Amino acid sequence: MKSIEPNLQHTLKVWWAMAWRLSIVFFGSALIIGGIVWAQKTLLSGVLSDSQNEVFSFFLTATLYLFVTLIPVRMVLGKDFGNFRLECVEANSELDESISPIREEVLAEHVSVDEAA
Secondary structure, three states: OOOOOHHHHHHHHHHHHHHHHHHHHHHHHHHHHHHHHHHHHHHHHOOOOOOHHHHHEEEEHHHHHHHHHHHEEEEHHHOOOOOEEEOOOOOOHHHHHOHHHHHHHHHHHHHHHHHOO
């Protein structure tokens, strides 16, 4: 497996793959999550005060959206983008032997910061 330098074209391809999947998932789940939040507000309106209900609704919505956003990420991992592919590889795989120049710069910066401290 050969490591390549990420460029703007690679970044835009990955971004677009994530963006349209996220928008579909968000619009689809917004109806479901909106229904859940509406039902929760209706059922708990006599139990919780308005401010408590708002806080509860916020955390419920944020938690649900957090899990929903994992779906497009999982869909993009392993996707073939033509001249490159997103793959998860082990840290001690053969790819580590061919460190990219960008990674070398980052590693050099961390070493110099660690030595200065």
